[in-house]
Amino acid sequence: KQEVTQIPAALSVPEGENLVLNCSFTDSAIYNLQWFRQDPGKGLTSLLLIQSSQREQTSGRLNASLDKSSGRSTLYIAASQPGDSATYLCAATDRGSTLGRLYFGRGTQLTVWP
């Protein structure tokens, strides 16, 4: 069974810092990897989706990379802002069954202080 781990579990940084969130997965046979943002009391919002054939995806200040051989993905946030404070989750879509099944990490809780 696919296992997804996110490190660190929590991160607190001052505004303006560039930061990296880590995601690792145990089975490299994936369709894709997605990064989500979750604000307190809210649902998940998809940030970036990297297909298994891709190495990275960018959206604004966010850049996500994927290295299937090492089972790792990173989410890079440039010039962090207080509005970036949220929990960030990654999810790997497994190739193991007929249908894709997402396996979620437990998230990194990010706090950006002014």
Added chain:
Amino acid sequence: NAGVTQTPKFQVLKTGQSMTLQCAQDMNHEYMSWYRQDPGMGLRLIHYSVGAGITDQGEVPNGYNVSRSTTEDFPLRLLSAAPSQTSVYFCASSYSRQGIGELFFGEGSRLTVL
């Protein structure tokens, strides 16, 4: 743009009661799914559907029933609520029938079983 709509947002039940969590999407997505999110456990898949009339079990299906009579709606039924079903429930949909595309989430339904 409504996206994925869940009702109710909050619900308190007594042990043994039954109820239905509603989920509707207006994006004409074939794939719909239900997750529960518990502290320290991450998100876990309960049931999913790849189209009207087609449903299947996920990782934690016991105690829950689903049906899919239309493309838009995917209700989740708790037959006899137990305290272990206290959780936050999320409905999600995808344009990919296999569930391997970007996932769109509702805002969640917070259920407490006394």
